[in-house]
Amino acid sequence: MESKSIFLSKTAIANVLATALLILTFAGFDFELTAEQQTSVVGGVYTVLNIIMRLVTKQPAHVFKKPDETTLNTTPWVGIIVLMLVVGLLHGCTTATVETDTARKRFAAIKTDYASVLAVAVQYESLPRCPALEPCSDPGVVRQLRKAQIDARTVLDGYEAALKVPGADLSSWIRRSVAAVSAIQTIATNRGLIK
Amino acid sequence: MTAIIKAAQLLATWAPLALNGVSSARRVVMEGSALINKATEEGRDITDEELQILDDLVRDLEERLQRDDI
Numbered sequence: 001m002e003s004k005s006i007f008l009s010k011t012a013i014a015n016v017l018a019t020a021l022l023i024l025t026f027a028g029f030d031f032e033l034t035a036e037q038q039t040s041v042v043g044g045v046y047t048v049l050n051i052i053m054r055l056v057t058k059q060p061a062h063v064f065k066k067p068d069e070t071t072l073n074t075t076p077w078v079g080i081i082v083l084m085l086v087v088g089l090l091h092g093c094t095t096a097t098v099e100t101d102t103a104r105k106r107f108a109a110i111k112t113d114y115a116s117v118l119a120v121a122v123q124y125e126s127l128p129r130c131p132a133l134e135p136c137s138d139p140g141v142v143r144q145l146r147k148a149q150i151d152a153r154t155v156l157d158g159y160e161a162a163l164k165v166p167g168a169d170l171s172s173w174i175r176r177s178v179a180a181v182s183a184i185q186t187i188a189t190n191r192g193l194i195k
Numbered sequence: 196m197t198a199i200i201k202a203a204q205l206l207a208t209w210a211p212l213a214l215n216g217v218s219s220a221r222r223v224v225m226e227g228s229a230l231i232n233k234a235t236e237e238g239r240d241i242t243d244e245e246l247q248i249l250d251d252l253v254r255d256l257e258e259r260l261q262r263d264d265i
Contacts, residue, residue, distance in 0.1 A: 104241045105231050111249050112227025118256040119220040125260050149260055160246070194220075 003060040011053040103170050114181045121145045152180035
């Protein structure tokens with residue numbers, strides 16, 4: 001059978017697109033799904049796509065030269081399809097477990113960042129209020145820090161509650177928590193308390 | 196010259212404060228990181244008890260930040 005260039009192969013193109021999807025997921029692109037759902041959907045699409053492509057494939061493909069046609073007997077392809085199916089399923093299962101694991105650790109890491117900037121804020125707050133002699137704390141900055149802290153606590157409580165709900169969309173809580181902690185960090189940075 | 200002296204004075208007053216704050220923050224980070232690393236080394240997730248330890252640490256700091264003005 002006559003082979004065609006791999007660059008014209010629908011299977012190769014579909015796999016490149018699916019791999020791009022995987023890379024986007026890995027890079028943290030938000031599909032508005034939970035991490036578990038995102039991984040399962042991408043892994044599932046990848047697997048199904050490969051099986052469909054295998055069914056519609058009529059010609060072998062080559063990169064530089066026509067492959068030896070004696071290697072194209074049916075049995076190895078069945079093995080490869082089964083292997084891809086198993087690897088796809090295993091990939092989905094193991095990654096989902098790791099992602100769930102990461103959600104709680106991510107929460108702990110964000111809370112550690114929060115505690116870290118709070119420690120600096122507390123140190124600043126403990127100074128006499130300006131216009132006392134230096135070093136003193138600006139009452140306006142202290143008010144800002146206190147307000148930002150209350151906002152952050154509200155968001156972090158929401159994140160912690162969401163952690164206990166199976167299938168909850170944690171990505172939005174992660175985003176909001178990071179933003180809330182960053183708001184305190186920005187106040188502290190602007191005041192020169194942290195760099 | 197006056198500006199240099201003023202800058203040196205400001206540095207002298209703020210540097211110990213900054214160092215103290217940074218040192219306190221570093222301790223907190225070390226405690227939080229230790230919890231996460233321990234869980235990772237033991238091949239498990241963070242437990243509710245560990246999250247509670249972290250929360251106690253945070254709540255203490257929150258109360259100190261929100262205390263009445265001195």
